[in-house]
Amino acid sequence: MSPESAVENEPDGLPSMRRSNRLRLLQAVRRSGPISRAGLAKATRLSPPTVSSLVEDLLHEVGLMSEVGIGESSGGRPPVLLQFNREFGYLVGVDVGSRTLRVALTDLQGQVLARQQVPTDPAGGEILVDQMCTIAGELFTATGRDRGKLYAVGVGAPGMTDVKSGRVIRAVNLPGWVDLPLRDLLEARLGAPVRVDNDANMAALGERWRGSARQVKDFVFLALGAGVGAGVVVGGQLHRGHHWYAGEISHMNLDVREWRSDFGGRGYLESHVGAVAIAEGERARSIVGPAGAGQERGAAVATIIAAARSGDARALAVLDELAVYLGTAVANLVAVLDPALIVFGGGVSHAGDLLIERVRRVVSRIVPNLPRFEISTLGDDAQLLGAVSSAMDIAESRLATWLGAASFPRRAVGRTGTR
Amino acid sequence: MSPESAVENEPDGLPSMRRSNRLRLLQAVRRSGPISRAGLAKATRLSPPTVSSLVEDLLHEVGLMSEVGIGESSGGRPPVLLQFNREFGYLVGVDVGSRTLRVALTDLQGQVLARQQVPTDPAGGEILVDQMCTIAGELFTATGRDRGKLYAVGVGAPGMTDVKSGRVIRAVNLPGWVDLPLRDLLEARLGAPVRVDNDANMAALGERWRGSARQVKDFVFLALGAGVGAGVVVGGQLHRGHHWYAGEISHMNLDVREWRSDFGGRGYLESHVGAVAIAEGERARSIVGPAGAGQERGAAVATIIAAARSGDARALAVLDELAVYLGTAVANLVAVLDPALIVFGGGVSHAGDLLIERVRRVVSRIVPNLPRFEISTLGDDAQLLGAVSSAMDIAESRLATWLGAASFPRRAVGRTGTR
DNA sequence: CTGACTTCGTTCAATCAATTAACAAAGTGA
DNA sequence: TCACTTTGTTAATTGATTGAACGAAGTCAG
The missing domain is CATH 3.30.420.40 (ATPase, nucleotide binding domain)
Incomplete structure (x- = not known):
C-alpha cells in the first residue's frame, strides 16, 4: 500500500484526457477543502457524470480522496463532502542548524503531526545523517504512522548546497560536512525522494508558505x-x-x-x-x-x-x-x-x-x-517549515506525474509496423 | 482574412482535446521546420490519422500551415513537407532610441522583411507615435504586405516604463514623454496588441533570442x-x-x-x-x-x-x-x-x-x-530585435489562446438547469 | 524492367471519454 | 402532504483518437 507500489500498479494505459482531468479534480479538492461532487463540477467546469466517474476512481482505486460526511442542505439533497486524503503519504522536514537539529513529520498538506529537536552533533558528517533518520523513525512510531508511506523529504542545511546533485558543499560550523552527498545518503536510508537546500532558501520557502511572504x-x-x-x-x-x-x-x-x-x-x-x-x-x-x-x-x-x-x-x-x-x-x-x-x-x-x-x-x-x-513571522521555525514546504513541492510533482500531468495521448510505445 | 476576423470566425465549440492537439502540431512544425505528416506523428506521438485530420484543419480551414513541396524519399513514398505559414500575420518591432528611431517589419517567425531608421524627433510625445505608425505603414506598402494582418507589436522605449499599463513613465532625453499611454495610443492606431518595455529589457530579450544569451x-x-x-x-x-x-x-x-x-x-x-x-x-x-x-x-x-x-x-x-x-x-x-x-x-x-x-x-x-x-553580438540592433522578440511572445500567446491552449473541456457556458 | 520492400498518408471500424438529458435520491418549506 | 431544490447517477449521444488495413509512390536488387 505504499505510494511506491501504487505507482507501479497504476497502468500507464489510461488515455491522458482522463488522467489530466483526475489531476484537475484532485487539485480542486485540495484548494477548496471539503467540497461536494456538484461543487467540483462547477469549480472544474466538468460535467457532473464525469466528476462522479473520476471521483469514483480517486476514491476507491487510487485512494487520494475520501468522503468526509454530509454537508448542510441548501434547500435540496444534502451534498456528500469530499476531501483530499492527507494521509495518503507523509512528509519529513529537517532543519539542520549549526546548534539545533529540528525534524518534523507532516501529512501531505504539511500539517505537522509531530516534531522533535535535539542539539546538533558538532562532529557533523554521517553522524548527523544517522541522527535525522533515527528521529524521523521515532516520529513515525510515536504517531503510529506507517513509515513505508514516507512520500518526500526536505532538508535545510547551513552553508552552501548544490540542489541538483543534492550535495552539501560546505556547512557553516559543521567541519564534518564537506562535499557530502546528503541527498543520496538520505534517499538510500529513507526510501523517498529528498531535496537539500541551504537554510536561507528554506526559510524563504517557509515564509512564502505560511509566513510574511x-x-x-x-x-x-x-x-x-x-x-x-x-x-x-x-x-x-x-x-x-x-x-x-x-x-x-x-x-x-x-x-x-x-x-x-x-x-x-x-x-x-x-x-x-x-x-x-x-x-x-x-x-x-x-x-x-x-x-x-x-x-x-x-x-x-x-x-x-x-x-x-x-x-x-x-x-x-x-x-x-x-x-x-x-x-x-x-x-x-x-x-x-x-x-x-x-x-x-x-x-x-x-x-x-x-x-x-x-x-x-x-x-x-x-x-x-x-x-x-x-x-x-515564523522565527526559528522558518527553515523547518520551509523544508516541509519543499517536501510538499516534491510530493506535488510526484503526484502530478503519477496521475498523468504528462500532456497528451501517448501512443503505446514500440508501435509495431504495418505488416 | 485578417487574423482578427479569423479569430471571430473560429467557432468556440471545438472540444479542447482537438484544439490542444492542433496547437501541439503547430508548435512541432515551428520547431522542426519543414516536416512530413509522418514526422509530426513521431514528434508529437499522435497517430497518423489524427495528424492527417488536424493538419487538414490547419492547412485549409485555419491557414496556419502550408505544404511546401515534396521531400527526398528515404526508400519509400516521398514525404509531403509541411511548414508553418510565417506570413499568416506580421510583427512590428520598434526601438525608440534617444537619437535614432528604428522600426522593423517581420513575419511571424521574426524574419525581418524590411526595416527603416530615422532620427528621433526630440520633441517626443505624440509626434513620435505618428512617426512610428507612418513608418510601419510605409514598410507594409514597400513590401506589398497587407497591413490588416498586423498581429503584434513590440516597442522598446528609453527610461522607465510600466509594462502592465503600457505607459512610458519618463523617457531619457525625450522631454515630451511623461506618463504617456503609449500602448493604448498605438493599439488604437495600429489595431494590434502592443507591448511596451524599456530599452535594457528589450535588449536582453534580443540577446536571448538571437544574441549572446x-x-x-x-x-x-x-x-x-x-x-x-x-x-x-x-x-x-x-x-x-x-x-x-x-x-x-x-x-x-x-x-x-x-x-x-x-x-x-x-x-x-x-x-x-x-x-x-x-x-x-x-x-x-x-x-x-x-x-x-x-x-x-x-x-x-x-x-x-x-x-x-x-x-x-x-x-x-x-x-x-x-x-x-x-x-x-x-x-x-x-x-x-x-x-x-x-x-x-x-x-x-x-x-x-x-x-x-x-x-x-x-x-x-x-x-x-x-x-x-x-x-x-547584436550591437545597436539588440533593442530592435528584442522588440520583435517580445512581439513574437505576444503572437505566440495569441495563437495559443486562439487555437485553444485553454486547458480542458469547457462546458457550454450558461448551462441550462435540469428542468 | 519487374517484383520485393519501404515509407507515406488515408479510409474505416472500434474504442473511450466527455456531454446532454432524464431520472432517482434526499432534503426544504408552505 | 405536495411543490420545489439540489445532489448525484443512469442511459444514450457525440466527438476525438486509435489500430488495422490499404492505396500511393517511391527505392533497390537481380
Missing part, C-alpha cells in the same frame, strides 16, 4: 545570523543561481576604495553585519564585556538588542552602524531586483522595528523604489 | 549608454520587479561613506559609469578636449575608446577607473543573482576585451562565482 511573488528573505545570507524568490520561484550562489550577499562590497583587500576586508558586508562582526565591535564590547568572554556570539547579539530595546545609547549606536551597511546592501539588492518585500530573519532580526526603521531610512535615501520590510 | 536561463544585459541600466533575465523570463524598477542599477551605492549624499553623489554607480560621467572626467577631457566642446557625449566616449585601443595610457586609465566602479557593481549584482552570463551593450561596450578583462579582474576579487562575460 504569502501571496508575494517577488521577495527576499535575509538571514541575519552568524553570517549573512539571502533567499531570493523571483516570480514565485526560488532563484538559486548558476553556481548555487544566488543570495550570497555577504560577499557584497560597499566600499570601492577597499575592493582590493580580498574577501572579508573592511569594505565587505560580512565584516559589518555578521553576528561575529557585531559582537566584536568596539561599542559592542563595551556592552557585553571583553572579547572572548562571551563564547556565544548569538547571546552577545541578543544582549545588545536587549540593551537597545531598553534605550541604551551605545547599543542603539551599534544598530545605527549596522543599518548603514545592511541598508546599503539592501538598497543595492533592491536596485537589482525591485522586490515587493524583504523579510528579516535570524538573531539580529529580533531587534524588530529598531532594525527595520534604521534600514528603511538608509534604503530610502539610496533608491526610490522602497519594498515593504517585515520581520519573519 | 541564447539558451541561457539566467543572465543580465548591461546597457552602458548615457546612463546605466540592466535587463535581468531569471529562469528564462524577464524580471521587471514590483515597481518596474528591476535592473535600475544606476542607483547602486558603492561607498557607504557617501550614502548620505542622496542620489547622484560620488558613491553612486551612475556618477562613474554613465557616458556623461566618463566624458567629463579629468583624464577624459585631456583626451577629447575641453568640456562643452564635444556636444555629443557618445562621440567623446567613442574617442576615448579608440584611444585606449591604440594604447593611449590616459585612456586606459579612464577604463581602469571605470572598471573599478562597474566591476564592483557587477560583483554585487552577481552576489545577489549569480547569473551564468553578463552581456555588455551600449556605447561603452565597444571597448570590448579592454573592458571585459578589467571588469573581470575586479569582480574576481570580490566574489568567487564568476559568470561568463560577453560583448553584445
